Amino acid sequence: MSSAKDGTSKMEKVYSPRSVEEKWQKAWMTEEFYQAYKFKNDGRPVFTIDTPPPFTSGELHMGHAYWNVINDTVARYKRMTGHDVILPQGWDCQGLPTELKVQYRWKVSREDRALFRKKCEEWTANMIDSMKRTMIRLGYRPDWEQFEYRTMDKSYWRAVQETLIQMHEKGLIYRKEFPVHWCSKCGTALAQAELGYLQKKGKLYYLRFRAGDRDLEVATTRPELLNACQALAVNPGDSRYSWAVGKEATVPIFGQRVRVLADSSVDMEFGTGVVMICTYGDEQDIKWQQIYKLPVTRSVDEYGRMVNAGKYNGMKVADAREEVAKDLEAEGSLIRSEEFVHNVLAHTERADCMTPIEFLTKDQWFIKSMDFKETVLREAERMEWIPEFVHSRLVDWVNSIEWDWLISRQRVFGTPIPFWFCSDCNHIIAPRREDLPVDTSSAPPPVERCPNCGGSRITGTSDVCDCWVDSSITPLIVTGYFRDRGLFERAYPADLRQQGHDIVRTWMYYTILRCAVLTGTGPFKGALVNGHILGPDGTRMSKSKGNVIIPEQGINQYGADAIRQALFSLTIGSDFPFKWEPVKYGKSFLQKVWSSSRFAEGFFSGMVAKVNPKGLDETDKWIISRLRETISKARDAMEKYQFHIAVDAIQKFYWHDFCDQYIEAVKPRLYSPRNAEDKATAVSVLHTVIWNSIRLLAPICPHITEEIYQSLFRENMGFVSVHAAPYPKPEELPEVDGTKGEKVIAMIALLRTRKVENKLALSAGVRGAVIHGNSEELKVYKENEWLIRQVLHIDSLEYKIGEKDAELIK
Ligand SMILES: [Zn+2]
Numbered sequence: 001m002s003s004a005k006d007g008t009s010k011m012e013k014v015y016s017p018r019s020v021e022e023k024w025q026k027a028w029m030t031e032e033f034y035q036a037y038k039f040k041n042d043g044r045p046v047f048t049i050d051t052p053p054p055f056t057s058g059e060l061h062m063g064h065a066y067w068n069v070i071n072d073t074v075a076r077y078k079r080m081t082g083h084d085v086i087l088p089q090g091w092d093c094q095g096l097p098t099e100l101k102v103q104y105r106w107k108v109s110r111e112d113r114a115l116f117r118k119k120c121e122e123w124t125a126n127m128i129d130s131m132k133r134t135m136i137r138l139g140y141r142p143d144w145e146q147f148e149y150r151t152m153d154k155s156y157w158r159a160v161q162e163t164l165i166q167m168h169e170k171g172l173i174y175r176k177e178f179p180v181h182w183c184s185k186c187g188t189a190l191a192q193a194e195l196g197y198l199q200k201k202g203k204l205y206y207l208r209f210r211a212g213d214r215d216l217e218v219a220t221t222r223p224e225l226l227n228a229c230q231a232l233a234v235n236p237g238d239s240r241y242s243w244a245v246g247k248e249a250t251v252p253i254f255g256q257r258v259r260v261l262a263d264s265s266v267d268m269e270f271g272t273g274v275v276m277i278c279t280y281g282d283e284q285d286i287k288w289q290q291i292y293k294l295p296v297t298r299s300v301d302e303y304g305r306m307v308n309a310g311k312y313n314g315m316k317v318a319d320a321r322e323e324v325a326k327d328l329e330a331e332g333s334l335i336r337s338e339e340f341v342h343n344v345l346a347h348t349e350r351a352d353c354m355t356p357i358e359f360l361t362k363d364q365w366f367i368k369s370m371d372f373k374e375t376v377l378r379e380a381e382r383m384e385w386i387p388e389f390v391h392s393r394l395v396d397w398v399n400s401i402e403w404d405w406l407i408s409r410q411r412v413f414g415t416p417i418p419f420w421f422c423s424d425c426n427h428i429i430a431p432r433r434e435d436l437p438v439d440t441s442s443a444p445p446p447v448e449r450c451p452n453c454g455g456s457r458i459t460g461t462s463d464v465c466d467c468w469v470d471s472s473i474t475p476l477i478v479t480g481y482f483r484d485r486g487l488f489e490r491a492y493p494a495d496l497r498q499q500g501h502d503i504v505r506t507w508m509y510y511t512i513l514r515c516a517v518l519t520g521t522g523p524f525k526g527a528l529v530n531g532h533i534l535g536p537d538g539t540r541m542s543k544s545k546g547n548v549i550i551p552e553q554g555i556n557q558y559g560a561d562a563i564r565q566a567l568f569s570l571t572i573g574s575d576f577p578f579k580w581e582p583v584k585y586g587k588s589f590l591q592k593v594w595s596s597s598r599f600a601e602g603f604f605s606g607m608v609a610k611v612n613p614k615g616l617d618e619t620d621k622w623i624i625s626r627l628r629e630t631i632s633k634a635r636d637a638m639e640k641y642q643f644h645i646a647v648d649a650i651q652k653f654y655w656h657d658f659c660d661q662y663i664e665a666v667k668p669r670l671y672s673p674r675n676a677e678d679k680a681t682a683v684s685v686l687h688t689v690i691w692n693s694i695r696l697l698a699p700i701c702p703h704i705t706e707e708i709y710q711s712l713f714r715e716n717m718g719f720v721s722v723h724a725a726p727y728p729k730p731e732e733l734p735e736v737d738g739t740k741g742e743k744v745i746a747m748i749a750l751l752r753t754r755k756v757e758n759k760l761a762l763s764a765g766v767r768g769a770v771i772h773g774n775s776e777e778l779k780v781y782k783e784n785e786w787l788i789r790q791v792l793h794i795d796s797l798e799y800k801i802g803e804k805d806a807e808l809i810k
């Protein structure tokens with residue numbers, strides 16, 4: 001595409017995303033441009049987006065990039081459609097992975113809690129800086145100034161503690177002994193999200209238990225837990241063992257008598273079909289202990305050594321296993337053993353630990369979540385779910401929950417549980433509001449004696465909150481629940497919660513639970529739940545597989561706008577492998593947008609007149625009617641969060657209709673016009689199409705559209721930024737009939753093909769051409785003969801009735 005003869009363009013020929021993107025990212029942070037991003041609380045309809053606070057690992061992966069881009073695009077679109085948008089960005093700071101980094105990489109001991117916390121904060125601040133830089137390089141522009149939050153800040157602690165006190169006042173907090181997942185190497189309890197299964201080689205031991213005068217064979221991988229065996233279980237449908245149900249059996253070596261239970265969750269195919277229930281060998285044991293109210297015997301301590309196990313006390317678990325096996329054999333209770341590969345629950349996630357986990361019983365804090373299943377289901381029912389199937393995923397989860405929510409963790413870097421308890425009667429004592437945030441492990445209690453029993457042994461706790469306790473109040477944090485009731489009334493519930501489908505059972509569930517219990521209303525009107533970006537090989541990205549793609553790679557090479565387009569070519573809700581082809585396509589498209597704007601710029605001088613429907617020629621009418629259709633389609637898709645449909649519609653229109661067809665057809669009217677009015681009309685159409693198109697594209701590709709806006713339109717339009725301009729509406733354009741123009745454009749395309757077939761340059765002169773069509777088509781061609789001849793450099797045209805076709809006369 002050549003530049004205009006009329007004037008020289010200020011724009012470089014080749015679009016350079018790097019310099020353009022950096023320039024606008026800086027500009028958007030200035031006071032002048034902040035006005036386009038600021039939540040003003042000025043009476044316009046509020047649109048609140050509850051965005052995911054990423055865990056502060058320091059690395060912003062493609063998945064994060066995807067969330068940021070979705071949220072940024074929704075916010076930009078909503079601002080352009082007249083909303084006062086709250087686009088927050090938080091940071092989920094606290095948790096074990098950070099503790100491990102500080103402990104092992106910085107070699108800081110957890111003994112000095114205050115120092116350890118300070119070091120964790122330092123580490124986290126560095127991680128946030130690095131992640132924030134990448135977010136900004138993606139064009140992400142939340143309202144940092146007013147709505148950035150960090151869960152490690154004292155103000156956030158205060159908010160979390162306030163909500164826990166409110167829940168305590170409703171009688172929803174209690175404390176009791178409960179088994180936790182414990183990593184003996186790291187010396188801490190773990191959240192479910194930190195666990196995974198490792199395939200390990202082990203042995204399956206077949207043991208003989210005596211039941212009356214018969215033997216029961218039990219297969220187990222963990223004979224060292226025999227001291228904690230509380231029952232045996234068989235499947236009620238297993239006829240081999242119907243004789244044993246209800247009988248008592250004697251445990252080898254330790255000799256305790258245990259009942260044989262019938263439970264349908266016993267797998268008849270595993271081992272012999274008889275399993276032992278220990279407290280605790282695995283998660284199934286915990287369920288059975290709860291259901292059958294079995295006694296609890298601890299067999300492993302915090303350091304992974306045996307306890308309550310007689311002569312085995314003090315041995316490491318693995319050593320004890322071998323010793324017990326030997327003794328079983330000597331006693332005649334070991335029938336046989338075999339090599340066995342099995343899945344072992346281990347500390348696998350967000351750490352390099354890989355230690356098998358044990359279950360330890362500890363005093364723990366709980367929220368009575370089981371009482372609110374109906375509440376959560378009711379609120380979920382009222383929400384709009386995109387995609388719809390995620391709703392049933394949440395419903396299934398809520399229905400399957402069996403225990404209250406265990407909210408305490410035996411760690412350091414977390415929001416302190418804000419309660420004391422009476423060591424005599426277990427009564428819970430809350431702090432005074434004015435003392436928040438509080439760390440009860442060091443702060444004195446507000447009372448000297450227990451209000452319940454009068455006892456004086458009031459104890460604080462060094463336990464901290466599960467990270468989901470922090471993040472499940474984000475809709476309250478961003479809507480001003482704790483600081484501005486007026487704002488809260490207007491901004492809550494949030495209009496949209498955006499998150500990944502892997503945290504429906506956690507972040508989604510806990511947020512609905514907590515917010516509904518605290519406010520009486522569910523936290524969001526709608527949820528947009530996206531899938532995962534997989535490695536190019538179609539599997540989950542992981543460092544060990546070497547298939548991780550970080551956004552920087554692509555930003556440096558193709559620019560953020562190209563990546564954003566590529567991410568939006570995906571369907572919301574499903575997982576997909578990351579591919580570079582759509583990014584490359586995105587970059588080529590941006591070059592088209594750039595070149596066409598550069599071409600047009602040469603013809604824009606001063607104020608460009610609005611399109612006057614009276615002067616339009618048929619090709620003008622066609623491109624304007626196509627633009628109207630595209631605007632309708634894009635708006636409709638954006639309203640429904642069907643970004644791929646919007647992107648596809650805009651790309652097809654702009655590239656194929658506008659650049660490939662219209663611009664080629666308009667050139668004679670600009671370079672060698674029939675009259676000044678027609679040229680002015682052509683310029684006004686170019687202006688209108690580009691002005692509307694860059695606004696359609698602005699939420700998706702914010703940088704290039706800003707650059708073009710500032711170069712071509714700001715003077716004329718007056719908005720500080722393209723992002724402060726309104727999103728186009730179809731009714732703002734004249735309603736014109738494009739059908740004749742479509743015929744003309746198709747004939748021009750056909751003649752162009754004929755030139756290519758005849759190996760003629762497009763600019764080569766041709767003596768004549770014969771064009772065929774029905775009488776109606778021929779009439780249209782005749783009316784537009786001047787344009788057709790000029791575009792294709794054909795001296796004369798002949799017309800013949802017949803099937804639509806064309807041939808050149810050389
Ligand atoms: Zn560990």
Ligand SMILES: [Zn+2]
Nearest residue numbers: 422425450453
């Ligand atoms: Zn008491």
